Amino acid sequence: MDPYGLRRVVSPRGALPQRADVLDPALPLGEDELALDVEALAVDAASFRQLEQAARGDPARVAAEIARIVRARGKLHNPVTGSGGMLLGRVAEVGPRHPAASALRPGDRIATLVSLTLTPLRLDRILAVHPETERVDCVGRAILFASGPWARVPADLPEALALSVLDVCGAPALAGRLLRPGQRVLVIGAGKSGALVLARARELVGAGGFLAAADRSRDALDGVRDAGLCELALEVDAADAVATLRAVEDAGGPFDLVVSCASLPGTELSALLAVRDGGTVLFFSMATSFTAAALGAEGIARDALLVVGNGYVPGHAELALDLVRRTPALRDLLARRAAATPAAPLAPAPARAGS
Amino acid sequence: MDPYGLRRVVSPRGALPQRADVLDPALPLGEDELALDVEALAVDAASFRQLEQAARGDPARVAAEIARIVRARGKLHNPVTGSGGMLLGRVAEVGPRHPAASALRPGDRIATLVSLTLTPLRLDRILAVHPETERVDCVGRAILFASGPWARVPADLPEALALSVLDVCGAPALAGRLLRPGQRVLVIGAGKSGALVLARARELVGAGGFLAAADRSRDALDGVRDAGLCELALEVDAADAVATLRAVEDAGGPFDLVVSCASLPGTELSALLAVRDGGTVLFFSMATSFTAAALGAEGIARDALLVVGNGYVPGHAELALDLVRRTPALRDLLARRAAATPAAPLAPAPARAGS
Numbered sequence: 001m002d003p004y005g006l007r008r009v010v011s012p013r014g015a016l017p018q019r020a021d022v023l024d025p026a027l028p029l030g031e032d033e034l035a036l037d038v039e040a041l042a043v044d045a046a047s048f049r050q051l052e053q054a055a056r057g058d059p060a061r062v063a064a065e066i067a068r069i070v071r072a073r074g075k076l077h078n079p080v081t082g083s084g085g086m087l088l089g090r091v092a093e094v095g096p097r098h099p100a101a102s103a104l105r106p107g108d109r110i111a112t113l114v115s116l117t118l119t120p121l122r123l124d125r126i127l128a129v130h131p132e133t134e135r136v137d138c139v140g141r142a143i144l145f146a147s148g149p150w151a152r153v154p155a156d157l158p159e160a161l162a163l164s165v166l167d168v169c170g171a172p173a174l175a176g177r178l179l180r181p182g183q184r185v186l187v188i189g190a191g192k193s194g195a196l197v198l199a200r201a202r203e204l205v206g207a208g209g210f211l212a213a214a215d216r217s218r219d220a221l222d223g224v225r226d227a228g229l230c231e232l233a234l235e236v237d238a239a240d241a242v243a244t245l246r247a248v249e250d251a252g253g254p255f256d257l258v259v260s261c262a263s264l265p266g267t268e269l270s271a272l273l274a275v276r277d278g279g280t281v282l283f284f285s286m287a288t289s290f291t292a293a294a295l296g297a298e299g300i301a302r303d304a305l306l307v308v309g310n311g312y313v314p315g316h317a318e319l320a321l322d323l324v325r326r327t328p329a330l331r332d333l334l335a336r337r338a339a340a341t342p343a344a345p346l347a348p349a350p351a352r353a354g355s
Numbered sequence: 356m357d358p359y360g361l362r363r364v365v366s367p368r369g370a371l372p373q374r375a376d377v378l379d380p381a382l383p384l385g386e387d388e389l390a391l392d393v394e395a396l397a398v399d400a401a402s403f404r405q406l407e408q409a410a411r412g413d414p415a416r417v418a419a420e421i422a423r424i425v426r427a428r429g430k431l432h433n434p435v436t437g438s439g440g441m442l443l444g445r446v447a448e449v450g451p452r453h454p455a456a457s458a459l460r461p462g463d464r465i466a467t468l469v470s471l472t473l474t475p476l477r478l479d480r481i482l483a484v485h486p487e488t489e490r491v492d493c494v495g496r497a498i499l500f501a502s503g504p505w506a507r508v509p510a511d512l513p514e515a516l517a518l519s520v521l522d523v524c525g526a527p528a529l530a531g532r533l534l535r536p537g538q539r540v541l542v543i544g545a546g547k548s549g550a551l552v553l554a555r556a557r558e559l560v561g562a563g564g565f566l567a568a569a570d571r572s573r574d575a576l577d578g579v580r581d582a583g584l585c586e587l588a589l590e591v592d593a594a595d596a597v598a599t600l601r602a603v604e605d606a607g608g609p610f611d612l613v614v615s616c617a618s619l620p621g622t623e624l625s626a627l628l629a630v631r632d633g634g635t636v637l638f639f640s641m642a643t644s645f646t647a648a649a650l651g652a653e654g655i656a657r658d659a660l661l662v663v664g665n666g667y668v669p670g671h672a673e674l675a676l677d678l679v680r681r682t683p684a685l686r687d688l689l690a691r692r693a694a695a696t697p698a699a700p701l702a703p704a705p706a707r708a709g710s
Contacts, residue, residue, distance in 0.1 A: 014595035018654045082646035115650040240369035290645040291437035295470040298666030299373045306663035311653030
């Protein structure tokens with residue numbers, strides 16, 4: 001048994017798959033492994049933005065770079081951001097000793113809830129890149145280890161919506177553990193994880209609470225405000241700590257809980273300046289720099305609990321999907337964003353059975 | 356008033372000093388600033404190791420690189436590790452509106468408790484590099500902002516000891532908030548911050564607790580074990596997650612609290628594998644990668660609270676110094692390490708008054 005996938009690590013010796021430079025996706029399936037026919041990659045936002053910038057916005061070059069990384073590393077582990085994403089596929093084969101051996105059958109559609117940075121992956125073809133949803137349609141083969149969480153793609157939600165929610169399902173679950181009635185909460189980044197956190201906060205802070213969202217995009221802010229997910233929308237670039245400090249003062253001063261869902265780097269100090277002494281900052285942004293957070297807090301003498309956004313919380317997938325089901329405005333917002341995506345086809349899509 | 360030192364930021368616009376590429380240490384002293392005649396830099400361990408490796412262990416080249424960084428950036432902010440350290444000096448001038456205006460006089464010796472990554476600094480001369488204590492004797496001028504914590508160098512402790520304790524004084528203070536009676540605690544890295552955390556843990560876990568230290572250095576382990584600071588010493592390279600996993604199993608299984616004080620990168624997964632579900636990992640190592648911690652936990656489905664080692668906790672300096680005063684074995688251990696340093700003189704030291 002090899003629950004962490006050690007035997008797939010090519011280099012360096014003694015590393016687990018997440019830290020490995022290279023994985024081997026080609027080994028025969030292990031007894032406790034699961035093989036997936038991959039249909040789509042949901043690339044982590046920080047990783048996608050980096051790839052897009054390096055490719056100057058050209059989807060074909062983004063696709064080529066993704067193919068290059070996967071060929072070189074045996075996984076989609078962005079060497080610049082260190083982040084990955086997750087994937088959607090159909091079960092191809094279940095090892096007899098995999099924990100889901102009795103629950104899953106070949107053909108079942110599931111999403112992996114473990115980062116692509118440690119998922120052995122072979123890509124045969126990239127079909128389309130969708131910049132708005134950071135989604136990449138593709139044909140390939142992936143391996144899931146015994147320790148890797150997964151979720152069945154729900155039948156009652158549109159697939160693009162479900163996938164985009166599952167991608168960040170740890171955010172509302174972990175934020176939920178830190179939310180308390182009456183809190184003043186600031187969410188930095190009004191994208192999908194920000195919207196999910198705001199919706200969960202709306203349920204937990206109660207009538208005495210106060211929710212604010214900060215983003216540099218007016219569109220993103222309008223989305224969460226029109227959905228009733230916050231009382232205040234702060235149009236500010238969180239990489240500009242001075243501007244953020246001013247916006248926080250205008251908003252009535254520091255917050256009890258700040259949740260960073262920013263997709264761009266350099267926002268740590270803004271998060272720290274926005275929290276009160278004794279408060280908590282939850283960093284979900286994969287663009288977070290550990291040293292910038294730790295030294296930034298010390299530098300401004302801010303006595304706050306700083307929490308790393310661990311993407312795994314038991315039951316996170318069902319919690320996030322249920323949150324979307326019971327919050328129609330959130331569902332509409334996320335569905336609009338997931339559907340608004342202008343696909344960037346790279347090659348004719350293969351004919352589907354029945355179409 | 357400019358409590359965060361915004362006016363000293365040369366670039367980029369809107370950044371605070373910690374995130375700035377370049378600071379200006381040459382501006383006239385602000386009304387709420389404090390100027391220091393610098394005597395020594397206590398370089399952050401992760402930064403010093405990186406500088407040392409790049410210089411192939413040559414202290415003169417370490418000194419040259421430090422001088423180059425400070426000349427280029429106006430601060431000792433290691434561009435590779437993102438970390439700094441702290442410094443020791445005498446008060447040269449106190450602005451009339453600095454919070455310490457009535458407490459400090461020119462000539463008083465203080466240590467800054469704010470990172471060198473945001474401390475405006477000019478270096479006139481580097482006198483000696485001490486690799487064992489990561490200390491650099493020098494002549495220069497530094498600026499402390501109104502928000503920057505500092506501590507008087509205590510008269511009852513040897514200076515090298517006091518400085519080395521103040522450098523990491525946030526570690527035992529923050530760990531103290533997470534320690535509970537009866538816990539099983541693992542400290543990764545048996546250097547000075549590891550020893551301080553173990554000593555604080557010894558006080559707080561009580562007779563029902565269990566303390567283990569992991570390090571790849573037998574000497575470092577012998578030090579903390581001989582000082583009675585732990586029950587178990589695990590000689591293992593924490594960058595080797597597989598070896599660490601095995602060591603943890605041999606030690607009786609996962610821990611309630613894992614504190615990472617490692618000075619080398621790549622130890623995040625070992626920390627995560629060593630903690631139990633529902634436990635806490637406190638990352639003090641400046642070599643910690645945010646994505647490796649967040650995605651590593653997700654990758655092995657570990658439901659643990661991951662805390663960033665915020666270097667500021669109110670009262671941390673006195674707490675750490677008092678811990679050393681009341682723990683003779685810890686004091687001896689740290690004093691031995693601080694004194695054992697073979698200095699690497701770079702130039703004849705200037706004559707001191709009276710010598």
